[in-house]
Amino acid sequence: MAFHYKTQGIILKRHDQGEANRIFTVFCKEYGKLSMFAMSERKITSKLRGGLELFSLSYLEFVQGRNKKLLVEAIPLVQYPVSLQDISSLRSALKIAELINQHMGEQEKDERVWDLLVQSFGELQEGDVPEKAYQSFVPKFMTLAGYGEEAGV
Secondary structure (H helix, E strand, O other): OOEEEEEEEEEEEEEEEOOOEEEEEEEEOOOEEEEEEEOOOOOOOOOOHHHOOOOEEEEEEEEEOOOOEEEEEEEEEEEOOOOOOOHHHHHHHHHHHHHHHHHOOEOOOOHHHHHHHHHHHHHHHOOOOHHHHHHHHHHHHHHHOOOOOHHHO
């Protein structure tokens, strides 16, 4: 029997697997960083397609299979406007996502990191200077990840 889970998550990373499948790295509010498998997501008719854009905040439903978490529903809630036209915003969002990917363990829940991530992507959406949003994120995140003093948060 597979267990069914519902959560909100921000898509941090994706990579193709096979002809039409993708694996997503998602930071979820309730579960922390997770790797999720999306079958046939790259097909034009996929129902998951719209909710799995990079750096989007999405409502996600997945089932825990024997070896992997399989996405069954993805609904976009907030589409952070990080595009190829704004290279500095894209670079800052990628750096933020990579920091979280490197320093957070699988299924390591941390609501303070979640709040900081949502706040930082919100700053990028509001048109703040991307480098400033990133430079503000780094010391706060590193402190939360255990690399700094707690008083700095």
